Amino acid sequence: MLTFVDLFCGGGFGARGAVKAGATPILAIDAWELAADTYKSNFPGAEVICSPIENLKPKILAKRHLPDVLLTSPECTSHSIARGAKPKCEKSRETAIGIIPWIEAMNPRWLIVENVNRMKQWERHNELITTIESYGYQVNDLLLNAADFGTPQSRKRMFLVCDREGSVITKKDLYKLHRRSEKSASSIIDWSGKYKSTPLYKEGRAQATIERAERAIDKLGTKKDFIIVYYGSDYAGGWQSLESPLRTITTLDRFGLVTWQEETPYLRMLQPPELMKAMGAGSKHLLTHGNRRDKVKLCGNGVCSPVMEMIFKKIHQIQLGEMELAS
Structure with a gap:
């Protein structure tokens, strides 16, 4: 051994x-x-x-x-x-x-x-x-x-x-x-509704975030879920399809999930358990220490x-x- x-x-x-x-x-x-x-x-x-x-x-x-x-x-x-x-x-x-x-x-x-x-x-x-x-x-x-x-x-x-x-x-x-x-990014998403989303077009939402989402909607059409990609080197308009593997996890929140309720788009950030799946560690791996930001950082620093x-x-x-x- x-x-x-x-x-x-x-x-x-x-x-x-x-x-x-x-x-x-x-x-x-x-x-x-x-x-x-x-x-x-x-x-x-x-x-x-x-x-x-x-x-x-x-x-x-x-x-x-x-x-x-x-x-x-x-x-x-x-x-x-x-x-x-x-x-x-x-x-x-x-x-x-x-x-x-x-x-x-x-x-x-x-x-x-x-x-x-x-x-x-x-x-x-x-x-x-x-x-x-x-x-x-x-x-x-x-x-x-x-x-x-x-x-x-x-x-x-x-x-x-x-x-x-x-x-x-x-x-x-x-x-x-x-x-x-x-495996696609879709495979890491918790679709149970456990994590709450808010309307994309809500008061106080950053204009840059809305622009990322609208570029994706222009490409995909309505009622198609996708991921917004925040900051970093980006060559795809600030978003990605759920059909591709998730792009590189970093030590800061980088990914927002856009889903639809009828004609209305909703947005939430990906959560540590979802990022854990994207690291491929499996269900046995524990991520119990620290707050949400700490857990994102642990994933971003990982292999x-x-x-x-x-x-x-x-x-x-x-x-x-x-x-x-x-x-």
Whole structure:
């Protein structure tokens, strides 16, 4: 059974996928207390530490935790296009370089680094790759979209899947492991009426919101439900069809659902349980800590579970094949 240490663990969405593949978390670290609490609720068998990784001594922790896989998701805020015009924070970006002492101390066979693909534009990205390779790793640089793995969300992320034994892993290798069809945004919606909507054309509604909705109505016609997409890089008029996977969840409310009561359009925001479905974590995953805004942030910071599940399945497949050859 594979064991893993989870740096920048967040609420454990990536870990959920690893566990589905049969792996076991033994140590998880995050600087946000609420994320650490959420992780502990989901994986009580793991040691969970709330701290920035630079405040810890990996050599001491390595005395009780030597994982097969070091799973890392360094801060992506200053790499992401979703940050808009905010100033870049080099300290945030350099958390990626901060994983090197953990590689040295824990000496894992496997290393996974997950981040937004724009991380490749960072001036120290090549330094990170070269440093990882200097420890003997084969670095497989993969751009993976969660929607390609049956997740009802279009979420493209860079995954560096690194093996000290030189395994070459491709997208096609991972695609072969999953048998899931594409899921639409409609599949995550709670249609029970539990969440109340208000008329689109109500007093105080932002004009930009109304314009987004009207662009969709002009395209789809009346009595067709759709999703309004707020802020960020948008090339589709500020809305999307329910027939496609949900666009990328961010750390702030981004999606409003427009439905109809006869000829009248109504609007509400998507709720955390719906966003949870879009992360692909499944019904077993708990999101009980924090308020609504916190839960949205946990989802926006997360790794879609089905993608990590397939990566860990591939790792397990490789090691199983090695064991069979050895015997």
